[in-house]
Amino acid sequence: MSKVDEKAFKLEVAKAVRMLEKIDLLDMNGHVSYRIPGTDRFFINSRKASRASVTAADIVMCDLDGKLIEGDSEPPSEYHIHxxxxxxxxxxxxxxxxxPHYQTVLGIADVAMKPVFGIGSFVDKVPMYEKSSLVNTAEMGAELAELLGNEVTIQLRHHGTVIVGESVKAAFAKSVFLEENAKKQYDAMLLGRDIRVLNGENLVRTRDTAWQPSIIQKVWTYHEEKAMKEGALTGIEDGIREELLR
Structure with missing residues:
Protein backbone atom coordinates (compact mmCIF):
# COMPACT_ATOMS: atom_id res chain seq x y z
CA MET A 1 0.00 0.00 0.00
CA SER A 2 1.48 3.34 -1.05
CA LYS A 3 1.53 6.40 1.20
CA VAL A 4 -0.89 8.07 -1.19
CA ASP A 5 -3.35 5.17 -0.85
CA GLU A 6 -2.94 5.18 2.92
CA LYS A 7 -3.68 8.90 3.05
CA ALA A 8 -6.83 8.42 0.96
CA PHE A 9 -8.10 5.61 3.21
CA LYS A 10 -7.43 7.58 6.39
CA LEU A 11 -9.01 10.71 4.97
CA GLU A 12 -12.17 8.85 3.96
CA VAL A 13 -12.57 7.35 7.45
CA ALA A 14 -11.99 10.76 9.07
CA LYS A 15 -14.53 12.40 6.77
CA ALA A 16 -17.13 9.75 7.57
CA VAL A 17 -16.64 10.32 11.31
CA ARG A 18 -16.96 14.09 11.04
CA MET A 19 -19.97 13.95 8.72
CA LEU A 20 -21.78 11.42 10.93
CA GLU A 21 -21.13 13.63 13.95
CA LYS A 22 -22.39 16.66 12.04
CA ILE A 23 -25.75 14.96 11.37
CA ASP A 24 -26.04 13.63 14.94
CA LEU A 25 -25.50 9.96 14.22
CA LEU A 26 -22.28 10.04 16.23
CA ASP A 27 -21.68 12.08 19.35
CA MET A 28 -18.60 12.09 21.59
CA ASN A 29 -18.42 8.34 20.97
CA GLY A 30 -18.78 6.05 17.96
CA HIS A 31 -16.37 4.81 15.34
CA VAL A 32 -15.81 4.05 11.66
CA SER A 33 -13.44 1.41 10.31
CA TYR A 34 -12.11 0.36 6.93
CA ARG A 35 -10.48 -3.00 6.26
CA ILE A 36 -7.50 -2.73 3.92
CA PRO A 37 -8.18 -5.09 1.00
CA GLY A 38 -6.04 -8.21 0.89
CA THR A 39 -4.76 -7.77 4.46
CA ASP A 40 -5.71 -8.56 8.04
CA ARG A 41 -5.44 -4.89 8.99
CA PHE A 42 -7.89 -2.04 9.25
CA PHE A 43 -8.07 1.69 9.88
CA ILE A 44 -10.23 3.18 12.64
CA ASN A 45 -10.55 6.55 14.37
CA SER A 46 -8.45 6.65 17.52
CA ARG A 47 -9.98 6.56 20.97
CA LYS A 48 -8.61 9.95 22.02
CA ALA A 49 -9.62 11.98 18.96
CA SER A 50 -12.75 14.12 19.19
CA ARG A 51 -15.35 12.99 16.69
CA ALA A 52 -16.03 16.64 15.88
CA SER A 53 -12.43 17.47 14.97
CA VAL A 54 -10.80 14.15 14.07
CA THR A 55 -8.16 14.44 11.34
CA ALA A 56 -6.68 11.91 8.95
CA ALA A 57 -3.63 11.78 11.24
CA ASP A 58 -5.92 10.54 14.06
CA ILE A 59 -6.78 7.36 12.14
CA VAL A 60 -4.84 4.38 13.45
CA MET A 61 -4.07 0.99 11.88
CA CYS A 62 -4.71 -2.23 13.80
CA ASP A 63 -4.66 -5.95 13.09
CA LEU A 64 -7.67 -8.23 13.58
CA ASP A 65 -6.71 -8.79 17.22
CA GLY A 66 -6.92 -5.05 17.82
CA LYS A 67 -3.15 -4.67 18.17
CA LEU A 68 -1.94 -1.21 17.21
CA ILE A 69 0.21 -1.38 14.05
CA GLU A 70 0.46 2.30 13.21
CA GLY A 71 -0.53 5.51 15.00
CA ASP A 72 0.16 7.35 18.21
CA SER A 73 -3.03 6.40 20.06
CA GLU A 74 -5.02 3.29 20.88
CA PRO A 75 -8.20 2.26 19.03
CA PRO A 76 -11.63 2.71 20.66
CA SER A 77 -12.40 0.28 23.48
CA GLU A 78 -15.17 -1.25 21.35
CA TYR A 79 -12.80 -2.26 18.54
CA HIS A 80 -14.01 -5.84 19.12
CA ILE A 81 -17.18 -4.93 17.20
CA HIS A 82 -15.07 -4.34 14.11
CA PRO A 100 -28.76 7.34 16.36
CA HIS A 101 -31.78 8.79 18.14
CA TYR A 102 -34.77 7.31 16.30
CA GLN A 103 -33.43 3.81 15.85
CA THR A 104 -32.55 3.70 19.53
CA VAL A 105 -36.01 4.97 20.51
CA LEU A 106 -37.70 2.26 18.45
CA GLY A 107 -35.50 -0.30 20.18
CA ILE A 108 -36.40 1.03 23.62
CA ALA A 109 -40.08 0.77 22.70
CA ASP A 110 -39.46 -2.75 21.31
CA VAL A 111 -40.76 -1.74 17.89
CA ALA A 112 -39.18 -3.58 14.97
CA MET A 113 -37.85 -1.41 12.16
CA LYS A 114 -39.73 -1.87 8.90
CA PRO A 115 -39.08 -0.69 5.32
CA VAL A 116 -41.27 2.42 5.06
CA PHE A 117 -39.11 4.82 3.03
CA GLY A 118 -37.83 4.40 -0.51
CA ILE A 119 -34.09 4.81 -0.07
CA GLY A 120 -34.27 3.23 3.38
CA SER A 121 -36.03 0.16 2.05
CA PHE A 122 -33.00 -2.10 2.51
CA VAL A 123 -34.19 -2.48 6.13
CA ASP A 124 -35.17 -6.12 6.55
CA LYS A 125 -34.28 -8.30 9.49
CA VAL A 126 -32.69 -6.22 12.22
CA PRO A 127 -31.34 -8.41 15.04
CA MET A 128 -31.30 -7.00 18.57
CA TYR A 129 -28.29 -7.36 20.84
CA GLU A 130 -29.58 -7.15 24.39
CA LYS A 131 -26.40 -6.24 26.25
CA SER A 132 -26.44 -2.46 26.47
CA SER A 133 -23.00 -1.83 27.94
CA LEU A 134 -19.84 -1.12 25.98
CA VAL A 135 -18.91 -3.98 23.68
CA ASN A 136 -15.37 -3.99 25.03
CA THR A 137 -14.47 -7.68 25.14
CA ALA A 138 -13.76 -10.22 22.41
CA GLU A 139 -16.54 -12.41 23.77
CA MET A 140 -19.15 -9.66 23.43
CA GLY A 141 -17.86 -8.72 19.99
CA ALA A 142 -18.18 -12.35 18.89
CA GLU A 143 -21.73 -12.57 20.26
CA LEU A 144 -22.72 -9.44 18.39
CA ALA A 145 -21.08 -10.57 15.14
CA GLU A 146 -22.74 -13.99 15.32
CA LEU A 147 -26.13 -12.38 15.91
CA LEU A 148 -25.60 -9.97 13.02
CA GLY A 149 -24.97 -12.91 10.72
CA ASN A 150 -25.33 -11.83 7.10
CA GLU A 151 -27.57 -8.84 7.82
CA VAL A 152 -26.77 -5.18 7.13
CA THR A 153 -27.37 -3.83 10.62
CA ILE A 154 -27.91 -4.81 14.22
CA GLN A 155 -29.35 -2.79 17.09
CA LEU A 156 -27.82 -2.60 20.55
CA ARG A 157 -30.75 -2.17 22.92
CA HIS A 158 -30.61 1.17 24.84
CA HIS A 159 -27.26 1.90 23.16
CA GLY A 160 -27.07 2.34 19.39
CA THR A 161 -26.53 0.47 16.14
CA VAL A 162 -23.85 -1.22 14.08
CA ILE A 163 -23.98 -1.17 10.29
CA VAL A 164 -21.75 -2.82 7.72
CA GLY A 165 -20.96 -2.14 4.09
CA GLU A 166 -18.72 -2.98 1.18
CA SER A 167 -17.04 0.41 1.52
CA VAL A 168 -16.92 3.38 3.87
CA LYS A 169 -19.19 5.32 1.52
CA ALA A 170 -21.75 2.50 1.40
CA ALA A 171 -21.78 2.07 5.17
CA PHE A 172 -22.11 5.84 5.57
CA ALA A 173 -25.04 6.06 3.14
CA LYS A 174 -26.81 3.16 4.84
CA SER A 175 -26.28 4.82 8.22
CA VAL A 176 -27.93 8.00 6.96
CA PHE A 177 -30.99 6.31 5.55
CA LEU A 178 -31.47 3.73 8.27
CA GLU A 179 -32.03 6.65 10.62
CA GLU A 180 -34.23 8.47 8.10
CA ASN A 181 -36.34 5.34 7.68
CA ALA A 182 -36.64 4.98 11.47
CA LYS A 183 -37.63 8.65 11.80
CA LYS A 184 -40.38 8.33 9.21
CA GLN A 185 -41.64 5.12 10.83
CA TYR A 186 -41.70 6.84 14.24
CA ASP A 187 -43.51 9.91 12.90
CA ALA A 188 -46.08 7.81 11.03
CA MET A 189 -46.82 5.83 14.18
CA LEU A 190 -47.61 9.08 16.02
CA LEU A 191 -50.68 9.46 13.81
CA GLY A 192 -52.24 6.54 15.66
CA ARG A 193 -53.07 4.54 12.57
CA ASP A 194 -51.72 1.38 10.99
CA ILE A 195 -48.62 2.19 9.00
CA ARG A 196 -48.15 1.13 5.39
CA VAL A 197 -44.98 -0.93 4.95
CA LEU A 198 -43.25 -1.55 1.62
CA ASN A 199 -43.74 -5.15 0.55
CA GLY A 200 -43.94 -7.57 -2.36
CA GLU A 201 -42.79 -6.61 -5.84
CA ASN A 202 -42.92 -2.93 -4.92
CA LEU A 203 -40.37 -3.53 -2.16
CA VAL A 204 -38.10 -5.58 -4.43
CA ARG A 205 -38.08 -2.96 -7.18
CA THR A 206 -37.62 -0.12 -4.72
CA ARG A 207 -34.59 -1.84 -3.20
CA ASP A 208 -33.11 -2.65 -6.61
CA THR A 209 -33.38 0.93 -7.84
CA ALA A 210 -32.47 2.74 -4.60
CA TRP A 211 -29.01 1.30 -3.95
CA GLN A 212 -27.02 1.64 -7.14
CA PRO A 213 -23.33 2.64 -6.72
CA SER A 214 -24.15 6.01 -8.28
CA ILE A 215 -26.71 6.71 -5.53
CA ILE A 216 -24.23 5.79 -2.79
CA GLN A 217 -21.74 8.24 -4.31
CA LYS A 218 -24.47 10.88 -4.61
CA VAL A 219 -25.30 10.56 -0.90
CA TRP A 220 -21.62 10.82 0.04
CA THR A 221 -20.99 13.82 -2.23
CA TYR A 222 -24.04 15.66 -0.91
CA HIS A 223 -22.98 15.30 2.72
CA GLU A 224 -19.32 15.97 1.93
CA GLU A 225 -20.09 19.19 0.07
CA LYS A 226 -22.57 20.31 2.71
CA ALA A 227 -20.02 19.64 5.46
CA MET A 228 -17.36 21.58 3.54
CA LYS A 229 -19.72 24.50 3.00
CA GLU A 230 -20.49 24.61 6.72
CA GLY A 231 -16.83 24.31 7.74
CA ALA A 232 -17.22 20.86 9.29
CA LEU A 233 -14.21 19.44 7.42
CA THR A 234 -11.78 22.27 8.16
CA GLY A 235 -8.30 20.98 9.02
CA ILE A 236 -9.17 17.36 8.35
CA GLU A 237 -5.90 16.80 6.45
CA ASP A 238 -3.74 18.31 9.22
CA GLY A 239 -0.71 16.15 9.95
CA ILE A 240 -1.17 13.86 6.96
CA ARG A 241 0.86 16.02 4.57
CA GLU A 242 3.90 15.69 6.84
CA GLU A 243 3.53 11.89 6.77
CA LEU A 244 3.68 11.89 2.96
CA LEU A 245 6.95 13.84 3.02
CA ARG A 246 8.75 11.45 5.37
Whole structure:
Protein backbone atom coordinates (compact mmCIF):
# COMPACT_ATOMS: atom_id res chain seq x y z
CA MET A 1 0.00 0.00 0.00
CA SER A 2 1.48 3.34 -1.05
CA LYS A 3 1.53 6.40 1.20
CA VAL A 4 -0.89 8.07 -1.19
CA ASP A 5 -3.35 5.17 -0.85
CA GLU A 6 -2.94 5.18 2.92
CA LYS A 7 -3.68 8.90 3.05
CA ALA A 8 -6.83 8.42 0.96
CA PHE A 9 -8.10 5.61 3.21
CA LYS A 10 -7.43 7.58 6.39
CA LEU A 11 -9.01 10.71 4.97
CA GLU A 12 -12.17 8.85 3.96
CA VAL A 13 -12.57 7.35 7.45
CA ALA A 14 -11.99 10.76 9.07
CA LYS A 15 -14.53 12.40 6.77
CA ALA A 16 -17.13 9.75 7.57
CA VAL A 17 -16.64 10.32 11.31
CA ARG A 18 -16.96 14.09 11.04
CA MET A 19 -19.97 13.95 8.72
CA LEU A 20 -21.78 11.42 10.93
CA GLU A 21 -21.13 13.63 13.95
CA LYS A 22 -22.39 16.66 12.04
CA ILE A 23 -25.75 14.96 11.37
CA ASP A 24 -26.04 13.63 14.94
CA LEU A 25 -25.50 9.96 14.22
CA LEU A 26 -22.28 10.04 16.23
CA ASP A 27 -21.68 12.08 19.35
CA MET A 28 -18.60 12.09 21.59
CA ASN A 29 -18.42 8.34 20.97
CA GLY A 30 -18.78 6.05 17.96
CA HIS A 31 -16.37 4.81 15.34
CA VAL A 32 -15.81 4.05 11.66
CA SER A 33 -13.44 1.41 10.31
CA TYR A 34 -12.11 0.36 6.93
CA ARG A 35 -10.48 -3.00 6.26
CA ILE A 36 -7.50 -2.73 3.92
CA PRO A 37 -8.18 -5.09 1.00
CA GLY A 38 -6.04 -8.21 0.89
CA THR A 39 -4.76 -7.77 4.46
CA ASP A 40 -5.71 -8.56 8.04
CA ARG A 41 -5.44 -4.89 8.99
CA PHE A 42 -7.89 -2.04 9.25
CA PHE A 43 -8.07 1.69 9.88
CA ILE A 44 -10.23 3.18 12.64
CA ASN A 45 -10.55 6.55 14.37
CA SER A 46 -8.45 6.65 17.52
CA ARG A 47 -9.98 6.56 20.97
CA LYS A 48 -8.61 9.95 22.02
CA ALA A 49 -9.62 11.98 18.96
CA SER A 50 -12.75 14.12 19.19
CA ARG A 51 -15.35 12.99 16.69
CA ALA A 52 -16.03 16.64 15.88
CA SER A 53 -12.43 17.47 14.97
CA VAL A 54 -10.80 14.15 14.07
CA THR A 55 -8.16 14.44 11.34
CA ALA A 56 -6.68 11.91 8.95
CA ALA A 57 -3.63 11.78 11.24
CA ASP A 58 -5.92 10.54 14.06
CA ILE A 59 -6.78 7.36 12.14
CA VAL A 60 -4.84 4.38 13.45
CA MET A 61 -4.07 0.99 11.88
CA CYS A 62 -4.71 -2.23 13.80
CA ASP A 63 -4.66 -5.95 13.09
CA LEU A 64 -7.67 -8.23 13.58
CA ASP A 65 -6.71 -8.79 17.22
CA GLY A 66 -6.92 -5.05 17.82
CA LYS A 67 -3.15 -4.67 18.17
CA LEU A 68 -1.94 -1.21 17.21
CA ILE A 69 0.21 -1.38 14.05
CA GLU A 70 0.46 2.30 13.21
CA GLY A 71 -0.53 5.51 15.00
CA ASP A 72 0.16 7.35 18.21
CA SER A 73 -3.03 6.40 20.06
CA GLU A 74 -5.02 3.29 20.88
CA PRO A 75 -8.20 2.26 19.03
CA PRO A 76 -11.63 2.71 20.66
CA SER A 77 -12.40 0.28 23.48
CA GLU A 78 -15.17 -1.25 21.35
CA TYR A 79 -12.80 -2.26 18.54
CA HIS A 80 -14.01 -5.84 19.12
CA ILE A 81 -17.18 -4.93 17.20
CA HIS A 82 -15.07 -4.34 14.11
CA UNK A 83 -12.56 -7.17 14.46
CA UNK A 84 -15.13 -9.87 15.13
CA UNK A 85 -17.30 -8.79 12.19
CA UNK A 86 -14.29 -8.60 9.85
CA UNK A 87 -13.25 -12.12 10.89
CA UNK A 88 -16.67 -13.49 9.91
CA UNK A 89 -17.67 -11.37 6.92
CA UNK A 90 -15.33 -11.39 3.92
CA UNK A 91 -17.86 -9.16 2.10
CA UNK A 92 -17.57 -6.37 4.69
CA UNK A 93 -14.91 -3.68 4.35
CA UNK A 94 -16.41 -1.01 6.61
CA UNK A 95 -18.12 -1.13 9.99
CA UNK A 96 -19.79 1.85 11.66
CA UNK A 97 -21.03 2.04 15.24
CA UNK A 98 -23.53 4.89 15.57
CA UNK A 99 -25.67 6.32 18.37
CA PRO A 100 -28.76 7.34 16.36
CA HIS A 101 -31.78 8.79 18.14
CA TYR A 102 -34.77 7.31 16.30
CA GLN A 103 -33.43 3.81 15.85
CA THR A 104 -32.55 3.70 19.53
CA VAL A 105 -36.01 4.97 20.51
CA LEU A 106 -37.70 2.26 18.45
CA GLY A 107 -35.50 -0.30 20.18
CA ILE A 108 -36.40 1.03 23.62
CA ALA A 109 -40.08 0.77 22.70
CA ASP A 110 -39.46 -2.75 21.31
CA VAL A 111 -40.76 -1.74 17.89
CA ALA A 112 -39.18 -3.58 14.97
CA MET A 113 -37.85 -1.41 12.16
CA LYS A 114 -39.73 -1.87 8.90
CA PRO A 115 -39.08 -0.69 5.32
CA VAL A 116 -41.27 2.42 5.06
CA PHE A 117 -39.11 4.82 3.03
CA GLY A 118 -37.83 4.40 -0.51
CA ILE A 119 -34.09 4.81 -0.07
CA GLY A 120 -34.27 3.23 3.38
CA SER A 121 -36.03 0.16 2.05
CA PHE A 122 -33.00 -2.10 2.51
CA VAL A 123 -34.19 -2.48 6.13
CA ASP A 124 -35.17 -6.12 6.55
CA LYS A 125 -34.28 -8.30 9.49
CA VAL A 126 -32.69 -6.22 12.22
CA PRO A 127 -31.34 -8.41 15.04
CA MET A 128 -31.30 -7.00 18.57
CA TYR A 129 -28.29 -7.36 20.84
CA GLU A 130 -29.58 -7.15 24.39
CA LYS A 131 -26.40 -6.24 26.25
CA SER A 132 -26.44 -2.46 26.47
CA SER A 133 -23.00 -1.83 27.94
CA LEU A 134 -19.84 -1.12 25.98
CA VAL A 135 -18.91 -3.98 23.68
CA ASN A 136 -15.37 -3.99 25.03
CA THR A 137 -14.47 -7.68 25.14
CA ALA A 138 -13.76 -10.22 22.41
CA GLU A 139 -16.54 -12.41 23.77
CA MET A 140 -19.15 -9.66 23.43
CA GLY A 141 -17.86 -8.72 19.99
CA ALA A 142 -18.18 -12.35 18.89
CA GLU A 143 -21.73 -12.57 20.26
CA LEU A 144 -22.72 -9.44 18.39
CA ALA A 145 -21.08 -10.57 15.14
CA GLU A 146 -22.74 -13.99 15.32
CA LEU A 147 -26.13 -12.38 15.91
CA LEU A 148 -25.60 -9.97 13.02
CA GLY A 149 -24.97 -12.91 10.72
CA ASN A 150 -25.33 -11.83 7.10
CA GLU A 151 -27.57 -8.84 7.82
CA VAL A 152 -26.77 -5.18 7.13
CA THR A 153 -27.37 -3.83 10.62
CA ILE A 154 -27.91 -4.81 14.22
CA GLN A 155 -29.35 -2.79 17.09
CA LEU A 156 -27.82 -2.60 20.55
CA ARG A 157 -30.75 -2.17 22.92
CA HIS A 158 -30.61 1.17 24.84
CA HIS A 159 -27.26 1.90 23.16
CA GLY A 160 -27.07 2.34 19.39
CA THR A 161 -26.53 0.47 16.14
CA VAL A 162 -23.85 -1.22 14.08
CA ILE A 163 -23.98 -1.17 10.29
CA VAL A 164 -21.75 -2.82 7.72
CA GLY A 165 -20.96 -2.14 4.09
CA GLU A 166 -18.72 -2.98 1.18
CA SER A 167 -17.04 0.41 1.52
CA VAL A 168 -16.92 3.38 3.87
CA LYS A 169 -19.19 5.32 1.52
CA ALA A 170 -21.75 2.50 1.40
CA ALA A 171 -21.78 2.07 5.17
CA PHE A 172 -22.11 5.84 5.57
CA ALA A 173 -25.04 6.06 3.14
CA LYS A 174 -26.81 3.16 4.84
CA SER A 175 -26.28 4.82 8.22
CA VAL A 176 -27.93 8.00 6.96
CA PHE A 177 -30.99 6.31 5.55
CA LEU A 178 -31.47 3.73 8.27
CA GLU A 179 -32.03 6.65 10.62
CA GLU A 180 -34.23 8.47 8.10
CA ASN A 181 -36.34 5.34 7.68
CA ALA A 182 -36.64 4.98 11.47
CA LYS A 183 -37.63 8.65 11.80
CA LYS A 184 -40.38 8.33 9.21
CA GLN A 185 -41.64 5.12 10.83
CA TYR A 186 -41.70 6.84 14.24
CA ASP A 187 -43.51 9.91 12.90
CA ALA A 188 -46.08 7.81 11.03
CA MET A 189 -46.82 5.83 14.18
CA LEU A 190 -47.61 9.08 16.02
CA LEU A 191 -50.68 9.46 13.81
CA GLY A 192 -52.24 6.54 15.66
CA ARG A 193 -53.07 4.54 12.57
CA ASP A 194 -51.72 1.38 10.99
CA ILE A 195 -48.62 2.19 9.00
CA ARG A 196 -48.15 1.13 5.39
CA VAL A 197 -44.98 -0.93 4.95
CA LEU A 198 -43.25 -1.55 1.62
CA ASN A 199 -43.74 -5.15 0.55
CA GLY A 200 -43.94 -7.57 -2.36
CA GLU A 201 -42.79 -6.61 -5.84
CA ASN A 202 -42.92 -2.93 -4.92
CA LEU A 203 -40.37 -3.53 -2.16
CA VAL A 204 -38.10 -5.58 -4.43
CA ARG A 205 -38.08 -2.96 -7.18
CA THR A 206 -37.62 -0.12 -4.72
CA ARG A 207 -34.59 -1.84 -3.20
CA ASP A 208 -33.11 -2.65 -6.61
CA THR A 209 -33.38 0.93 -7.84
CA ALA A 210 -32.47 2.74 -4.60
CA TRP A 211 -29.01 1.30 -3.95
CA GLN A 212 -27.02 1.64 -7.14
CA PRO A 213 -23.33 2.64 -6.72
CA SER A 214 -24.15 6.01 -8.28
CA ILE A 215 -26.71 6.71 -5.53
CA ILE A 216 -24.23 5.79 -2.79
CA GLN A 217 -21.74 8.24 -4.31
CA LYS A 218 -24.47 10.88 -4.61
CA VAL A 219 -25.30 10.56 -0.90
CA TRP A 220 -21.62 10.82 0.04
CA THR A 221 -20.99 13.82 -2.23
CA TYR A 222 -24.04 15.66 -0.91
CA HIS A 223 -22.98 15.30 2.72
CA GLU A 224 -19.32 15.97 1.93
CA GLU A 225 -20.09 19.19 0.07
CA LYS A 226 -22.57 20.31 2.71
CA ALA A 227 -20.02 19.64 5.46
CA MET A 228 -17.36 21.58 3.54
CA LYS A 229 -19.72 24.50 3.00
CA GLU A 230 -20.49 24.61 6.72
CA GLY A 231 -16.83 24.31 7.74
CA ALA A 232 -17.22 20.86 9.29
CA LEU A 233 -14.21 19.44 7.42
CA THR A 234 -11.78 22.27 8.16
CA GLY A 235 -8.30 20.98 9.02
CA ILE A 236 -9.17 17.36 8.35
CA GLU A 237 -5.90 16.80 6.45
CA ASP A 238 -3.74 18.31 9.22
CA GLY A 239 -0.71 16.15 9.95
CA ILE A 240 -1.17 13.86 6.96
CA ARG A 241 0.86 16.02 4.57
CA GLU A 242 3.90 15.69 6.84
CA GLU A 243 3.53 11.89 6.77
CA LEU A 244 3.68 11.89 2.96
CA LEU A 245 6.95 13.84 3.02
CA ARG A 246 8.75 11.45 5.37
Missing amino acids: TEIFKRRSDVFSVIHNH
